Amino acid sequence: MVFHSPNFLVFFGLLLLLFLFVKKWRLAILAAGNIWFYGSSGLGMLAVFVAVTALVFLAVHGMQRPGFRWLYIVGLVVPILNLVCFKYTLLLLETWGSLTGLPLGPMEQFASSLVLPVGISFYTFQLLAYLIDVRRGELEPTRSFFRFWVFISLFPQLIAGPIMRGKELMPQVDAIQEKSIRWQEIKYGMYLFFVGLAKKILIADPLSLEVNEWFAQGAAMSSTDAWLAAYGFGFQIYFDFSAYSDMAIGLGWMLGFRLIENFRSPYISADPSEFWRRWHISLSRWIRDYVYIGLGGNRKGAARTHLNLLAAMLISGLWHGAMWTFVLWGGLHGLLLILHKLTLKLNRWNWVERLRSFWLYRVVAVAVFFHVVTWTWVFFRAQDFTLAMDMTAKMLAVDWLALWQTPMFMLMVGLYALHLFEYGLRTKEALFSRVWHWVPFPIRGVVYAGFVLAILYMLRGETYDFIYFQF
Structure with a gap:
């Protein structure tokens, strides 16, 4: 769903009305809106996005426990591997084939068939920034996966940025239900x-x-x-x-x-x-x-x-x-x-x-x-x-x-x-x-x-x- 399509204008108009007039459900409205917006690109893409987000969320909280600091590496590897798999597999295979002269056959066909999930580069960088900021002690992680999902998947900036930091956007997510929005x-x-x-x-x-x-x-x-x-x-x-x-x-x-x-x-x-x-x-x-x-x-x-x-x-x-x-x-x-x-x-x-x-x-x-x-x-x-x-x-x-x-x-x-x-x-x-x-x-x-x-x-x-x- 692109911003300059009639479908999006109808979607956003309805969401904005609900958002403004049903104040206590704002977070739920945003969470559902984010799912609808991204899910319109394909349920498979949505499932991958939710899974990667959930794994990073678990890694963020698990790595703070004694003996589990290694989960920080897991939190880095999961989104990076997701990005590499969908975006760079074909490039790596073609480069390897040109250097070695070996036929790649089915592997190259499989890589060519992969569909790049929309916004994958942007949400990957946002997840990594959140994880690293928590590790550096610059950010106190939210305990709510629900709020974390709203932060990562906020549809206005989900597909092509701007890439937001946790310390910039999470406080806004936390305060959104009480915020008065003026004309x-x-x-x-x-x-x-x-x-x-x-x-x-x-x-x-x-x-x-x-x-x-x-x-x-x-x-x-x-x-x-x-x-x-x-x-x-x-x-x-x-x-x-x-x-x-x-x-x-x-x-x-x-x-x-x-x-x-x-x-x-x-x-x-x-x-x-x-x-x-x-x-x-x-x-x-x-x-x-x-x-x-x-x-x-x-x-x-x-x-x-x-x-x-x-x-x-x-x-x-x-x-x-x-x-x-x-x-x-x-x-x-x-x-x-x-x-x-x-x-x-x-x-x-x-x-x-x-x-x-x-x-x-x-x-x-x-x-x-x-x-x-x-x-x-x-x-x-x-x-x-x-x-x-x-x-x-x-x-x-x-x-x-x-x-x-x-x-x-x-x-x-x-x-x-x-x-x-x-x-x-x-x-x-x-x-x-x-x-x-x-x-x-x-x-x-x-x-x-x-x-x-x-x-x-x-x-x-x-x-x-x-x-x-x-x-």
Whole structure:
């Protein structure tokens, strides 16, 4: 069940009415709603999800008893094995077959038949974070499996995040039955939901048609097409994934939950560190806190710090998908982070630090780094390594003047301008709201109606799942 489907809108409307007016049963309503929402993807997937959640819950409580600390390892292994089995079995078998030359036959057929449970990467990371936080003493575990289930399976963020920590969301779950939800919160949640819906339906989905056509050319694409394909996918994945996050956060507001911000205008970043503070924020901090710091962080010298960074980003790439191109994409970002750390040593010269604080330097740095990120998206989207390298070679040899003169390039400029507008809107949201409410209500009503009608019209055609559903 996807957020931009009529089925979901009916489901959520009924659930919200029950949630608001039957206050003492809120937790039960959420628990049942989570089961219904996830179960619509398949009862087998639901059974696996419930089983893994229950085993981690038992491990969390069992490992605190004397002589049972080994259950912590069990709690780690169960969700990781579940993820590996469904997501990486085929990749591992194909890699083993290519290295050894041995025929795999039935094993490969079995692996190909496995259906990836929706949201498996996200709920796996949320379960692992909860387990590790309890082990570190940063979180007191709940004694109620019922509440734990509501926390892990909360449907607004279940399928594609944001990835929430126990200390952030469990207190909200515990307090939800007593929480008073004001009309202003519901209205703000509706605003975020419809902003996300517009980004998905009006921008990401139409753009995906163009991107698919560019990449479908394969090695036949020109250097101009290679850049347009990379630009297009960069904007498609941003508007698609940030749309889901906006809608999830908006649903949370309407239900009285505060989910964390997952995107903060990433394409205005001037360097890789800033990019990962703005892009998929919940995953970035998960990788930082549980992989990078877990490996030692920056506590064991410069060489080990760089190695830890690279390892963390390789894992981030592998998390995104069962293809070696994803691992390479993560590795490229790891190398960019290492290079950036090395260049920070130049700040010991005062003139370098002053130059980097100058506004014109930032403009140039943003423009350059945006194109570097655009190039890395090629490895994320290309069907294989050969195509990614072919596109890279063509992008290096592009005729920039010819590219800038194409009508589609002006579309990309317009999408970047829209990205900048969204940044201004989010940073000055209160001011924009006051100005907007100075507009007479009849005019605002016409705009609202036109906006809703445009979305409904687009929903009549073919719609697409969110990109991150496959992860």
